[in-house]
Structures are given as structure tokens and as C-alpha cells.
Amino acid sequence: MPNDTASSGRQLRLVYDGECPMCRHYVRRQRIRQEVGELELIDARQDKEARQELSAMGIDLDQGFALQIGERWYHGSEALHRLTLLGTRSGVFNRLTYRLFASQRRTARLYPLLKACRNRMLRALGKTPIGNHYQD
Numbered sequence: 001m002p003n004d005t006a007s008s009g010r011q012l013r014l015v016y017d018g019e020c021p022m023c024r025h026y027v028r029r030q031r032i033r034q035e036v037g038e039l040e041l042i043d044a045r046q047d048k049e050a051r052q053e054l055s056a057m058g059i060d061l062d063q064g065f066a067l068q069i070g071e072r073w074y075h076g077s078e079a080l081h082r083l084t085l086l087g088t089r090s091g092v093f094n095r096l097t098y099r100l101f102a103s104q105r106r107t108a109r110l111y112p113l114l115k116a117c118r119n120r121m122l123r124a125l126g127k128t129p130i131g132n133h134y135q136d
Helices: 019-028 048-055 077-086 092-101 104-125
Strands: 010-014 040-043 066-069 072-075
Touching: 010 019, 010 048, 010 077, 019 092, 066 077, 072 077, 072 104, 077 092, 077 104, 092 104
Parallel strands: 010 040
Antiparallel strands: 010 066, 066 072
């Protein structure tokens, strides 16, 4: 992925499930390279407008988070892969995520497992899926 995100002034937004402990931990620990720009974090459960925008595009946030780079949206495993490429390699967490998700093929294979863990964790915590709880 080119490193022209910051220089072109493209928007970087990540819409995620703020009630998922796994998702919250990931977005708090992930660090984006300084030259890429600043990543806006949006909790889908708190931002009705973001949910509606993504839903209108056919993006189901219960199937994965969504990453906007410029005008383009990425979803699920592709979003995780792209975010990984934008990230730094500093710190144990960021080095580990880079090793796991820098390969698009590996990310696509691992993502269903991550999604299943998220869904089990939400059920265990008594949380409802984003789509079921927030009918817009």
C-alpha cells in the first residue's frame, strides 16, 4: 500500500464495536505510522450516523470492523490487513500483529476465528450484536 495517505490528505477512520473487549483492546494498542496520518476511532454502538452510512453500503459491522482510507472502505479481514500495513512495528503488540496480519491470505484465514471469538465473548458478556440492538 502506498505511503501517500497523509500527503494526499485522505481520511482514515476505523469503525469498531466498542462493547467488544477484544476490539477495544486492539484499537487502543494499534499504532499507525506517523507519516500515514491520524486514525479516527469510531465506536459503532455510539455513532448512529456511522452505522447508517455503513449499513447503506452493505457493510455489516457484526461481520467485522470497517476501515476508511480516503474514499474507500475496507471491511473484515481486508480492513485488518490494511490497518496492519499502516501500523508501526514498534512494541511487542504491533510487531506481533504485523507478523500475523501483513499477509492478506493469512489474515483471511485467521479472521473467521477472530470473529467467532468476538461473537462468543459478546454472548458470554450478555451483549447483543450491533445489528440486532440498533435498528435505525
